[in-house]
Amino acid sequence: MNYWLLKSEPNVFSIDDLKKQPQKTDHWDGVRNYQARNFMKEMKKGDLAFFYHSNCDEPGIVGLMTVTKEAYPDHTAWDKKSQYYDPKSTKETPRWYMVNVTYKKTFSRNISLKELKLKKDLEDLPLIRKGNRLSIMPVSKKSWESILSLVKKN
Numbered sequence: 001m002n003y004w005l006l007k008s009e010p011n012v013f014s015i016d017d018l019k020k021q022p023q024k025t026d027h028w029d030g031v032r033n034y035q036a037r038n039f040m041k042e043m044k045k046g047d048l049a050f051f052y053h054s055n056c057d058e059p060g061i062v063g064l065m066t067v068t069k070e071a072y073p074d075h076t077a078w079d080k081k082s083q084y085y086d087p088k089s090t091k092e093t094p095r096w097y098m099v100n101v102t103y104k105k106t107f108s109r110n111i112s113l114k115e116l117k118l119k120k121d122l123e124d125l126p127l128i129r130k131g132n133r134l135s136i137m138p139v140s141k142k143s144w145e146s147i148l149s150l151v152k153k154n
Contacts, residue, residue, distance in 0.1 A: 037096060059113045
């Protein structure tokens with residue numbers, strides 16, 4: 001099993017929005033960065049992911065979700081009315097992909113970026129490195145467990 005962190009702006013799509021979906025499942029679309037897309041293509045059904053709220057008053061990890069469908073072409077890239085439209089992506093040669101995720105849990109509190117940066121054993125977490133703006137990133141098992149210990153503390 002692999003572990004991931006997926007970012008979304010809560011005013012666009014929040015963990016509560018995911019929880020409200022039928023079967024608490026939705027596709028994770030709109031990724032338009034090649035490295036993040038490649039990470040998405042590595043995801044396997046059953047992998048776990050942190051849901052991270054970004055670009056808000058207090059960015060942080062707010063819950064958990066499970067990958068329930070592996071990468072498949074992102075149809076929003078073909079929709080001219082979508083903000084994610086990309087004329088270079090076609091059904092024959094898709095450029096962008098998405099996965100399905102299912103809500104698992106909302107944490108009792110936000111594990112803030114500030115708090116994560118203070119934790120000494122998270123040095124391998126890409127999120128806390130300066131300049132890392134990826135919306136999808138891998139999380140090592142060590143970092144995964146360290147972050148979960150923060151949730152259990154409170």
